[in-house]
Amino acid sequence: MNFIESLLVLVVAGLAAAWSPKNSYVPSTVNCPDDIVLVREANGLSDNETEWLKRRRPIAKEALHDFVKRATKNFSDNSLVDKVFSGNDSHAPVVAIGASGGGYRAMLSGAGMISAFDNRTRGADEHGLGGVLQGATYLAGLSGGNWLTGTLAWNNWTSVQTIVDNTTADDSIWDISHSLVNPDGVNVFGTADHWEHIFKTVRQKHKTYNASLTDLWGRALSYDFFPSLYRGGEAYTWSTLRDAEVFENGSMPFPISVADGRYPGTSVISLNATVFEFNPFEMGSWDPSLRAFTDVKYLGTKAVDGKPEKKGECVAGYDNVGFIMGTSSTLFNQFLLRLNTTGMPRVVKSIISHFLKDISKNEDDIAVYSPNPFLNTSYVSNDYTSSLVDSKDLYLVDGGEDNENIPLLPFLQKERGVDVIFALDNSADTTEYWPDGSSLVATYERQFGKMGKDIAFPYVPDVETFVAEGLNTKPTFFGCDAQNMSDLAFTPPLVVYVPNSRMSYNGNQSTFKLSYSDNERLNMIKNGFEATTRNNLTDDSNFAGCVACAIMRRSQESMNATLPKECKQCFQDYCWNGHISHNGTKIQHNDDYTKSASPSATSSSKGGASNSYSPRSGLSLFAFMVTVAGLF
Ligand SMILES: *[C@@H]1O[C@H](CO)[C@@H](O)[C@H](O)[C@H]1NC(C)=O
Ligand SMILES: *[C@@H]1O[C@H](CO)[C@@H](O)[C@H](O)[C@H]1NC(C)=O
Ligand SMILES: *[C@@H]1O[C@H](CO)[C@@H](O)[C@H](O)[C@H]1NC(C)=O
Numbered sequence: 001m002n003f004i005e006s007l008l009v010l011v012v013a014g015l016a017a018a019w020s021p022k023n024s025y026v027p028s029t030v031n032c033p034d035d036i037v038l039v040r041e042a043n044g045l046s047d048n049e050t051e052w053l054k055r056r057r058p059i060a061k062e063a064l065h066d067f068v069k070r071a072t073k074n075f076s077d078n079s080l081v082d083k084v085f086s087g088n089d090s091h092a093p094v095v096a097i098g099a100s101g102g103g104y105r106a107m108l109s110g111a112g113m114i115s116a117f118d119n120r121t122r123g124a125d126e127h128g129l130g131g132v133l134q135g136a137t138y139l140a141g142l143s144g145g146n147w148l149t150g151t152l153a154w155n156n157w158t159s160v161q162t163i164v165d166n167t168t169a170d171d172s173i174w175d176i177s178h179s180l181v182n183p184d185g186v187n188v189f190g191t192a193d194h195w196e197h198i199f200k201t202v203r204q205k206h207k208t209y210n211a212s213l214t215d216l217w218g219r220a221l222s223y224d225f226f227p228s229l230y231r232g233g234e235a236y237t238w239s240t241l242r243d244a245e246v247f248e249n250g251s252m253p254f255p256i257s258v259a260d261g262r263y264p265g266t267s268v269i270s271l272n273a274t275v276f277e278f279n280p281f282e283m284g285s286w287d288p289s290l291r292a293f294t295d296v297k298y299l300g301t302k303a304v305d306g307k308p309e310k311k312g313e314c315v316a317g318y319d320n321v322g323f324i325m326g327t328s329s330t331l332f333n334q335f336l337l338r339l340n341t342t343g344m345p346r347v348v349k350s351i352i353s354h355f356l357k358d359i360s361k362n363e364d365d366i367a368v369y370s371p372n373p374f375l376n377t378s379y380v381s382n383d384y385t386s387s388l389v390d391s392k393d394l395y396l397v398d399g400g401e402d403n404e405n406i407p408l409l410p411f412l413q414k415e416r417g418v419d420v421i422f423a424l425d426n427s428a429d430t431t432e433y434w435p436d437g438s439s440l441v442a443t444y445e446r447q448f449g450k451m452g453k454d455i456a457f458p459y460v461p462d463v464e465t466f467v468a469e470g471l472n473t474k475p476t477f478f479g480c481d482a483q484n485m486s487d488l489a490f491t492p493p494l495v496v497y498v499p500n501s502r503m504s505y506n507g508n509q510s511t512f513k514l515s516y517s518d519n520e521r522l523n524m525i526k527n528g529f530e531a532t533t534r535n536n537l538t539d540d541s542n543f544a545g546c547v548a549c550a551i552m553r554r555s556q557e558s559m560n561a562t563l564p565k566e567c568k569q570c571f572q573d574y575c576w577n578g579h580i581s582h583n584g585t586k587i588q589h590n591d592d593y594t595k596s597a598s599p600s601a602t603s604s605s606k607g608g609a610s611n612s613y614s615p616r617s618g619l620s621l622f623a624f625m626v627t628v629a630g631l632f
């Protein structure tokens with residue numbers, strides 16, 4: 001071995017150390033301190049998040065200030081801007097962005113929306129909202145929205161512009177012109193090769209930990225999200241991000257993925273479901289039914305009350321990035337499992353049943369986290385069921401299954417001090433697969449239920465009003481006046497609702513459209529950009545200024561500072577005025593489970609035919625998967 005080679009080995013070994021310890025999908029044991037406690041009570045931000053915020057805040061503040069200055073350049077009075085950004089601590093308005101679920105539709109349309117806030121997008125400073133993303137503190141994704149935010153964050157904080165510019169390159173990110181579901185036309189050997197590795201490693205994991213269909217799903221998706229990494233990042237872990245320079249130094253927002261908990265033996269997910277978040281440091285829930293977080297890096301460790309069963313021995317590598325992204329989007333498992341196998345050849349069926357025998361047969365649409373990191377933890381107060389902490393395994397499902405299809409809960413924790421939320425909604429609520437505000441309504445309602453006592457969310461109208469007043473066809477602000485919300489648990493953030501709507505392209509594609517040509521992909525992204533920017537500011541040249549007003553609103557209120565007259569006009573134009581146009585007619589609502597990767601609370605029980613996916617193409621994936629499985 002010459003010098004260069006040994007250097008290379010050193011470098012590679014150094015890198016691998018942060019990844020899965022055996023450099024594989026299969027987790028393995030590592031040393032950890034004898035007295036380590038892997039779980040903490042959710043009684044505030046983690047020390048690590050607090051430390052990280054110290055690095056993020058000054059950077060976000062400067063970027064946000066730049067955006068606001070640009071957007072308010074023509075205002076008659078700039079004293080508010082000066083006041084809001086003048087404090088010499090690094091505290092500025094806390095901006096959060098949440099990207100909804102909805103399969104590839106949500107990923108692509110959401111990508112266009114996020115690119116409108118990203119100053120790295122060509123044109124975003126001139127006719128968009130470029131810089132808001134640079135000024136954001138938190139960025140959450142759910143299901144398809146999490147594919148988007150996860151792809152950006154775990155690819156060294158790449159940009160949508162870079163992905164778009166690279167569409168034609170080999171190994172480009174989001175090359176979904178040939179879907180997983182329809183391998184015809186892809187390099188079948190390449191794909192078969194992928195599946196072979198996928199099945200092998202998932203089986204290997206299953207020898208020690210209970211695997212689920214989500215392991216296969218997450219691994220398969222990863223090839224689209226991390227094409228530059230070995231086997232789509234089979235050894236790439238969620239906690240690796242802590243060591244990525246761009247995260248460590250605070251140059252990107254804090255990424256969060258949302259999933260729902262499911263009690264053992266139940267299948268109905270309602271607003272009472274425990275909502276989990278995964279961030280680069282921790283996973284767990286703020287909800288009173290758990291109130292605990294665990295170190296995400298050591299998921300897979302058998303522990304009681306957070307203390308590893310074997311002193312000094314932890315498991316690492318369980319937190320594979322694709323697995324966690326798959327966890328937030330398990331609805332696709334339901335899609336796979338609802339396939340009509342009647343027409344399948346007997347031999348294929350027998351392979352299916354043979355393979356699925358091992359893998360969580362009864363609990364198909366879940367991601368199994370086994371063992372349960374929260375076993376016997378004691379932070380649940382008495383009036384909540386404790387079954388989440390009694391169970392050996394933890395079951396998580398698609399974050400949209402409780403109908404809260406935009407990941408907002410992480411932003412509604414008082415400790416995070418969020419001032420404004422950009423709620424990007426690509427749900428398919430209506431029968432035409434457009435959003436109708438259902439997700440905001442669900443989150444609004446949650447605060448009055450048993451699980452919502454610690455959150456606050458602005459008043460929103462019912463879905464009928466959303467539709468009747470067109471609140472679901474252009475950006476709308478909710479919670480513009482803090483003084484009108486004094487009966488809520490605390491002053492909630494102002495919510496800028498950004499619904500998917502048609503500008504230059506029909507962005508209302510089916511959740512189960514699983515392949516997009518390069519052209520369709522670009523058009524979806526472009527439409528998302530335009531929907532977010534009021535058609536590139538041509539429908540309203542003041543819109544960027546209005547977004548700046550929304551960002552500064554809470555600071556302005558708490559300082560009791562004078563509101564510029566332009567902001568007053570903006571709030572008249574964009575704030576929901578409290579009007580209800582509910583005339584008693586129920587609007588027709590898409591209640592089947594395809595609506596958003598988010599079945600409504602009532603439809604989460606099995607049944608309900610989909611009207612949108614093609615069983616034929618689905619069948620080919622499944623037949624294909626199991627055929628490959630049969631090769632072993
Ligand atoms: C985007 O904003 C950041 C933070 O303000 C700045 O450092 C960077 O140079 C900007 N990039 C572009 C392409 O404008
Ligand atoms: C400011 O006004 C000028 C002239 O009316 C206009 O061209 C420009 O787009 C405006 N800028 C903003 C940020 O509104
Ligand atoms: C920072 O704030 C303190 C107290 O509010 C003030 O005395 C000081 O002059 C400020 N420093 C700068 C550089 O603005």
Ligand SMILES: *[C@@H]1O[C@H](CO)[C@@H](O)[C@H](O)[C@H]1NC(C)=O
Binds near residue numbers: 124
């Ligand atoms: C809006 O801006 C985006 C990004 O710069 C661009 O791709 C798109 O073509 C523009 N749309 C229109 C209608 O000009």
Ligand SMILES: *[C@@H]1O[C@H](CO)[C@@H](O)[C@H](O)[C@H]1NC(C)=O
Binds near residue numbers: 154155
């Ligand atoms: C991120 O950047 C580092 C250093 O340049 C590189 O080693 C790594 O492979 C990159 N990760 C991804 C997912 O591209």
Ligand SMILES: *[C@@H]1O[C@H](CO)[C@@H](O)[C@H](O)[C@H]1NC(C)=O
Binds near residue numbers: 163165228
């Ligand atoms: C495009 O993708 C290729 C191959 O993955 C990569 O080498 C290149 O750096 C990418 N270019 C950009 C602009 O991201």
Ligand SMILES: *[C@@H]1O[C@H](CO)[C@@H](O)[C@H](O)[C@H]1NC(C)=O
Binds near residue numbers: 270271272449450
């Ligand atoms: C949530 O739980 C409460 C109390 O157990 C119950 O009254 C309510 O109906 C539940 N809500 C839903 C949507 O299941």
Ligand SMILES: *[C@@H]1O[C@H](CO)[C@@H](O)[C@H](O)[C@H]1NC(C)=O
Binds near residue numbers: 048280294295
């Ligand atoms: C928090 O940060 C410390 C120091 O970097 C690290 O040792 C620890 O594992 C981290 N804990 C979590 C839960 O992220």
Ligand SMILES: *[C@@H]1O[C@H](CO)[C@@H](O)[C@H](O)[C@H]1NC(C)=O
Binds near residue numbers: 340341342343
């Ligand atoms: C399944 O497919 C068979 C024929 O392929 C058909 O007869 C049957 O009605 C289908 N069942 C359902 C539930 O769609």
Ligand SMILES: *[C@@H]1O[C@H](CO)[C@@H](O)[C@H](O)[C@H]1NC(C)=O
Binds near residue numbers: 210370371372
């Ligand atoms: C795996 O699941 C089985 C059946 O649900 C259970 O008995 C077993 O304890 C689980 N294994 C682990 C490691 O949790």
Ligand SMILES: *[C@@H]1O[C@H](CO)[C@@H](O)[C@H](O)[C@H]1NC(C)=O
Binds near residue numbers: 584
């Ligand atoms: C009630 O509202 C719906 C939805 O906007 C509308 O289609 C319908 O015509 C209205 N009905 C009456 C009686 O006004």
Ligand SMILES: *[C@@H]1O[C@H](CO)[C@@H](O)[C@H](O)[C@H]1NC(C)=O
Binds near residue numbers: 560
């Ligand atoms: C806010 O300012 C207005 C006038 O500038 C004043 O009338 C009002 O009392 C102030 N409110 C508070 C809470 O300070």
